[in-house]
Amino acid sequence: MNQAVLKTKTDQMLRDLNIDPRVIAHRTLPFFEEVSEHLLVDAETDAATGKIYRLTSPAAQAWQTMKQQATAEGIAIYLVSAWRSVEYQAGLIRAKQEAGIPPETFFTSLAPPGCSEHHTGCAVDINTPGCDEVTGVFGETDAFAWLKGNAARFGFVMSFPLNNPWGFIFEPWHWCWHPQ
Ligand SMILES: [Zn+2]
Known part of the structure; x- marks a missing residue:
């Protein structure tokens, strides 16, 4: 389309x-075109709520690989939003x-x-323990600093930096996977 x-x-x-x-x-x-639901896989399940976050298969794989590396470096990150219809x-x-x-x-x-980039099944909203989700405060966390330095290696780009041309506020929590 x-x-x-x-x-x-x-x-x-x-x-x-x-x-x-x-x-x-x-x-x-x-x-953004809505991705077909049959292309989505479970990327992560919230242990507390049981909520399932879905992404396209390559985006889910990239997320899991990045999260594993973050964890290995002492950084805790988790999803608070992924695919949205x-x-x-x-x-x-x-x-x-x-x-x-x-x-x-x-x-x-x-x-x-x-x-919304979330329609593509490649965008994620990320949080870290102790931080109010989907707020600018995430930009001050160690998790955000780690993402800034490392996310690109896994194909993730912060979509809405300060003064972005689309008129969205600074969204340090919102990242999108792009095929490399
Ligand atoms: Zn988002």
Whole structure:
């Protein structure tokens, strides 16, 4: 599916959410196709909640290899989000709307449905023990310092550094695996 087709789908989903698509018109956001679910494998299971995080097979393998190396170097990292469907993303947006937050605000940290790298099955949100998940504080942890120095070796890139061109806030927790 090309970008124009994906954009049309996103615009329709935004209208379904009662959000004017023009709210993101100035952002030049990329659109991501949802990966087929049969290409996903279990990348990690949260021991406490039993929640399963799924990624494409090569991304899962890269994550597990990177985590193993981090562990060997005394750094604890774990997943707090991985693959997300377009519909699940819409649910996250509905929750923000129900909390009374305007789209101009929540779209700086939450991608519109169809615009999230998590749809690809290659993006991960990472946390480390003792850190509030999915917050800028992660950028001050030893885990983040380790990722900055090592993640590229495993194919992971931090997608949204400070002042990124897409208008997302600094997201030190969000990394995406790219085929090497
Ligand atoms: Zn993310």
